[in-house]
Amino acid sequence: MKARIKVTLKNGVLDPQGKAIEGALGSLGFSGVESVRQGKYIEVELAETDRKKAEAAIDEMCKKLLANTVIENYAIELDEK
């Protein structure tokens, strides 16, 4: 089973990276960029084949390590391989 996890900053949390990218896109001549937010994208390959169990395990991993839930949200998608 493969899990695809998006980790994004919570609303209102300052995103210095996004701000810097936004500025760089502007100076590269891209117009009409209203905002940029940067997050993480993590792929985890699991031996687990049971969907429910895999989901629970990944959720636990996000809470414990992959996301900093103080400032970040996460979203999980599961793929059969």
Add this chain to the structure above:
Amino acid sequence: MKARIKVTLKNGVLDPQGKAIEGALGSLGFSGVESVRQGKYIEVELAETDRKKAEAAIDEMCKKLLANTVIENYAIELDEK
């Protein structure tokens, strides 16, 4: 228009962060983790309302800045707001 961009390392490119996460998950007691790869997830809000044009602009941004195409792949999704 909102673009969601996933930037991932190409196959064969070393991923020290993914490796470290893999190790950390192991030491937190998660078993059955076969591999972890870490990439970036970038959200860009565009003023552009034409889908085609937005797509072309985002593709250009990825090539010019958001991804280092020597080592990274990217994938774009577009949302109407």
Add this chain to the structure above:
Amino acid sequence: MIPNDVRITPELIAEHGLKPDEYQRILDLIGREPTLTELGIFSAMWNEHCSYKSSKKWLRTLPTTGPRVICGPGENAGVVDIGDGQAIIFKMESHNHPSYIEPHEGAATGVGGILRDVFTMGARPVAALNALRFGAPDHPRTRHIVSGVVAGIGGYGNSFGVPTIGGEVNFDPSYNGNCLVNAFAAGLADADKIFYSEAKGVGLPIVYLGSKTGRDGIHGATMASAEFGENSEEKRPTVQIGDPFSEKLLLEACLELMASGAVIAIQDMGAAGLTCSAVEMGAKGDLGVELDLDKVPCREDGMTAYEMMLSESQERMLMVLDPAKEKEAEAIFVKWGLDFAIIGKTTDDLRFRIKRHGQVMADLPIKDLGDQAPEYDRPWIAPVKPEPLDPSSVPAPNNIGEILVRMLGLPDMCSRRWVWEQYDHLIQGNTAIGPGGDAAVIRVERGPKGLAFTLDVTPRYCAADPREGGKQAVAECWRNLTAVGAEPLAITDNLNFGNPEKPDIMGQFVGCIEGIGDACRALDFPVVSGNVSLYNETNGKGILPTPAIGAVGLLDNFEERVTIAFKAEGEAIVLIGE
């Protein structure tokens, strides 16, 4: 959207950390019920963190003057003359509670705050140190906090470009729920080009500089003064994110701006940013301040006056501008890609007036916000001295060598290389003694002078006998400076204690201050700046009393520095002292 005219209930007052009698004092001062924004402003100004209401009485007993002291406590940082027209500007500040909640960002923004304190006064930062205290090594949260704090301190200082050259790391179960992160910074400036926060001149523009304002850390300053309970994890989203990149730009822009002659007064926005900085600048200059919040650069939509006045967004400054230099000043900020906005003016009516959408959201007597802050002479009792240990209860070790090895491996004794290798301690090219010695030494610009820095305190000693522990901390700093060949100049302190409303904790505080004062007077070692962090308690249990001392010394020639390594075989080893 938070309305400004909500009814002020006892619950709301309590949520703002104000006691009923403190609220009564507000009613007496302004003669009416405050608006919500006004309540927020009072809560920011009158909390322990900004008003020093429990500690002021005792801080006044410290010696703060000396022939070399250019500016003692009361400004962003202390200023000491080091000869040849140069001055060293330094201070230490805590970021304890934020670092417990989000170790990386909490520690990072702590470093950011202290660096701003130093460069607001016109100095280029040349050294950073940090005193860290964590819970028991085997406590489940300790590892997470340690790695986050160390990475956060390094991440900020390394990117900003200041060498982090020393500090302390200790472990004790009393810090399990309450780590201590005390950050020290020092900067160099010309002694005749120091910038202060006192506003001068009526009708002059007040300018906002730096990053945009968001809803970061609203009520952070209040949080930093409230005891933690079981539900402290829930307060998380008030954490601020540090942006060392913006801070580095702010440093360069500010130094350029100061050199242009445009700055009349300047103040960084720390805890409760806009409120404390504006009130302080106005009150010190006997001037009123009027702000139009519609002009404040915001990161988020729909921010209310209340939120803007209490936001703790980082990397921001407030200044009074010489209007003749407006264009020039703005150009400097544009060049560095930072916000520059005239958001108000100084007035002659001694009012602190805040407008939003054309409406007056707050209108308060500016001097009273600071001067009339409550001040407490809290009851205290001298802590009971612990019984001396019975030596016969401690069996002699069988093998001294084995014990030595064990001691060297103890968490409090082992090498700190794993910490300081994560800090860039070499940048600027002036590090003469890096981390790992008694005191760190840097060359002053290209020499020949050198400056030595050290941070010290032994909390166990302070717990056993606060007065002696306070003295010892100062004396240890003094010894560390002299050990590298420096002449001790002055100190800053960071007084970390538990709940001052408890007489025994207050007794620790009083004892430590008396001890620090005694030692400083005996050694002619004035206190030029400092910070107090109280309420370091979890579930009613306080930390060990931890008055960290940061000290600075001067070497006429950095080449005369002395390092701890033995230099050759066959040399005599001499033990000096009592």
Add this chain to the structure above:
Amino acid sequence: MKSSVVVFPGSNRERDMMYALETITGSKPTAVWHADRELPETDLVVLCGGFSYGDYLRTGAIAARGNIMPAVAKAADRGVRILGVCNGFQILCEAGLLPGVLMRNAALKFVCKHVDLEVANADTDFTRKYEAGQVWRCPVAHGDGNYFADSETLKRLEGEGRVGLRYARGTNPNGSLNDIAGILNERGNVFGLMPHPENMIEPLNGATDGRALFESVLEAVA
């Protein structure tokens, strides 16, 4: 020798670099602002250490696309010597003036310490004042110094003697492939390295072995 140091937002070792250049070459370098589009007349362009644009997105990525970079590339084409140190090395890779990329350190931690550097090729404009195989101490201070290139590129670099410096005696601080600390472009006039020779130039620094690198360039342009 005329030298210039490019300053990006977030550069932070530019003062160290300018001091080193001035002490060793005897003339003051020119600071060049990243937003400019032209370089002054110069024999050496230095991209210095720091965290340009906060290291956000990828280290060196945003700086590599700055206004001044086309001029730097043109200068490289003309044969002007270009030196990239630490963040400067990262910028050169992102700009395509050097192959490969600098990834996060294998231990995922910033590392500041002295390492041993071995001169892998002493026949370059940047290393000629060293002996081949000479080992010298030099500080590193970076979070992303883990050199990576595909095996083909790596083979070419090695085969063409374009690895100038290597971490020696097991002191590789970041996991870089083949212990690579510094590499050259094909023509040999662009050199990027992670360590900081500019912080190893006077007795205060513990040794002065970093000087030879600058002296090599000085000799090359004479």
